[in-house]
Amino acid sequence: MNAPLFSARRPLPAARPGPAEARDAEGHFAACREASRRISQDLALLSSKVKFQRRVVRSGDVIYRTGEAFNALHIVNAGFFKLVSSTRDGREQVVALKFRGDWMGFDGIASGAFACDAVAIDTGEVWSAPYGVFLGACTDELGLLMHLHEAMSREIVRDRDSLMSVCTLPAVARVAEFLRYWADCLARRGLRTDQMALRMTRAEIGNYLGMTLESVSRSLSRLEKERLIAFDRNRREVTLPDAQALARFVQRIVAPGAAADAGRPRDETAPGCVDAQPSARPIAARSSSRV
Amino acid sequence: MNAPLFSARRPLPAARPGPAEARDAEGHFAACREASRRISQDLALLSSKVKFQRRVVRSGDVIYRTGEAFNALHIVNAGFFKLVSSTRDGREQVVALKFRGDWMGFDGIASGAFACDAVAIDTGEVWSAPYGVFLGACTDELGLLMHLHEAMSREIVRDRDSLMSVCTLPAVARVAEFLRYWADCLARRGLRTDQMALRMTRAEIGNYLGMTLESVSRSLSRLEKERLIAFDRNRREVTLPDAQALARFVQRIVAPGAAADAGRPRDETAPGCVDAQPSARPIAARSSSRV
DNA sequence: CGCAGATTTGAGGGATCTCAAAAGGGGTGG
């Protein structure tokens, strides 16, 4: 009875583009439709299992604040949200962005107090329920438990992707990746990705990506000049004519030597065929132990 | 019967130093002893609830690899581990470090395949059990479930701390924070923090912190020159004579205006609770909505 | 003892930041 109530665990093979690049676009659209359907379905099931408090929010509304007692978990039903960490000395950092179907509040479980601010950056709706209610529902319904764990796991993986981006990509590539990420998040929720409204200022984007607002602006201008993006009316809305071209642009920056063959599955463990000198130096392995 | 089997949820108020700065050192030591005791206790309880497969590892041993089917969760009983993410284009990133009591493998839950490599960087011991076993144990034992969630939550918070560090601190401050973090992790596990063996090459540290190995080396040399750290024999072992002085050093860099005496790292007592003038520009809040 | 890898240190260059000025956009009140 606790079987696949929530959607199966790895329903998105297309998320990792297979070797066949040609039909990627179609595959991508199919995957997005599937993802969108799944998110809606999960939300519906979730709300049938747990009695939520629903709240409509507007841009700037705060869902929870750093230091507040952790009492509830929140799920985005609509809109966009940012999570902002801050240090005692006044540094602030946008650490995550949240979209429909995403959970907010996991950061509070560890210490019993929320570790960041959750702020709406558009009108939307949040569903909330006390942590204990989830816990109780989880023990009844294994599917819900697995859903919860998957959400936390996704968050961990995504956070690390951010770190990877910030640590290994130059500014313009980070902006390009950010745009791809944003478009992908929209697409997987059934939202149109042409004329995306970014909903964040250059300052917020720059903060999220670890650069100044001026660098964001310059990067966007450069991407526009290279025809990889196009602005709409007010420079707050952006179009990605060709997401793959953006990806190739990033590849070109990362590995200036290697040609455009982006779709290499995974045979590279450097030493073998070192054609693509990764411009990112591999981490020297000390004491590789076993020969 | 599912009550406080695992240690209570927020047992470390001292981790957030209160307004009284003076007795911080004692409070810190007490907190570390407490944390150490708790970690040992949790491990003992864990192993009484779940039948683990135990494995002794040596530096360089791989616990799991990117792309491998996610089958089990792992818990560090001894030693030190790094988690390394990699991209298809060959970039590598140390995304996390793991110590006794930490879990490894959460990244695999979301997609059903591990999303990074887990590699030992010292001899140690790992306890492993299939995910399903944990899940089963969790439904029997609510305390275990909460313990698991706290571990995942801690990981999320820590990952975001890393992002904060990389995005908002200059190189030398990142290195200083890294040393403090490492010392703190050791202290909370009852390990001595004088003559810490870093167990990572400069290249690995630099990768983790988003800088080159040369920058790490220069930063360490500078910290040494300012008497904030001291090297032992082989420059792989480091001593932090005064962790608070290191923290003040970081503060001085972040908010140059706040601390007057920039030259002397010595007897300048940190101003009360420095909620300093953020030299880091705050994120411009668009549409602050409600008046 | 010599080698291989790790580390340090220096010099120069480049990417990004800082500072500054001007243009654009949207909302409000007159």
Next chain:
DNA sequence: CCACCCCTTTTGAGATCCCTCAAATCTGCG
């Protein structure tokens, strides 16, 4: 409806931090 104001964005010029390249030193080990 328009003027005005405030915020955001763009763009330029110079400064700076960090990276790249290079060479020397150090360490552990076979």
